[in-house]
Amino acid sequence: MKYWKYYLLALLVIVIDQLSKWAVHTYMEPGMAGEISLLGDWGKLHYTLNPGMAFGVELPPPYGKILLTSFRLVAMVGISYYIYKLWQRRAIPGYIACVALILGGAVGNLIDSIFYGVLYDNAPFGVPTPWFHGQVIDMLFVDFPDGFFPISWPLVGGKIIPDFPIFNIADSCIFIGVVLILFNQNKFFAEENAVAEAPRATEVPRHDAETSEVV
Secondary structure, X not given: OOHHHHXXXXXXXXXXXXXXXXXXXXXXXXXXXXXXXXXXXXEEEEEEEEOOOHHHOOOOOOOHHHHHHHHHHHHHHHHHHHHHHHHXXXXXXXXXXXXXXXXXXXXXXXXXXXXXXXXXXXXXXXXXXXXXXXXXXXXXXXXOOOOEOOOOOOOOOOOEOOOOOOEOHHHHHHHHHHHHHHHOXXXXXXXXXXXXXXXXXXXXXXXXXXXXXOO
């Protein structure tokens, strides 16, 4: 498989992600007013904005978002170069495809951060510039029923069932790429593991070499 096909996979993720966000922004109302049921009460479309990282984590204003976006830019360049190096090393195609999914997801959310403050005017109030302060559009919502975990369950027994974070296509692709890599480590890294476990070439032990004498 040619290396540029992995970049096409990443581009496909970016296009689908951006089209879904455009459709949600254009045709849906934010919050519960515009909520659309997909799988009964379990799966819904719910238009919300994420000002920071995963799960809404934010860096301190006013320049925290610029630092986060700059980091994402550096990560995007690094992952892009990593894909090419993997292809040169003839890494397993499935592994490179997983990295391409992660790249596509990262770029999808990066576009939101850089441009959405200008395109969709969704930058938080009071930021120094709408550029690099756009909020990520999330819409996929798995709505677990409210309640408590059974008392008999270890660690979480009796605690409130937390709301599942709302996410988007880009987040999903990053998650899928990471999970596939974790579950296929033995396959993806078989060659590296074999090299690491291979016994070293036979050598004369140091103490034998020092004590040997010519008779």
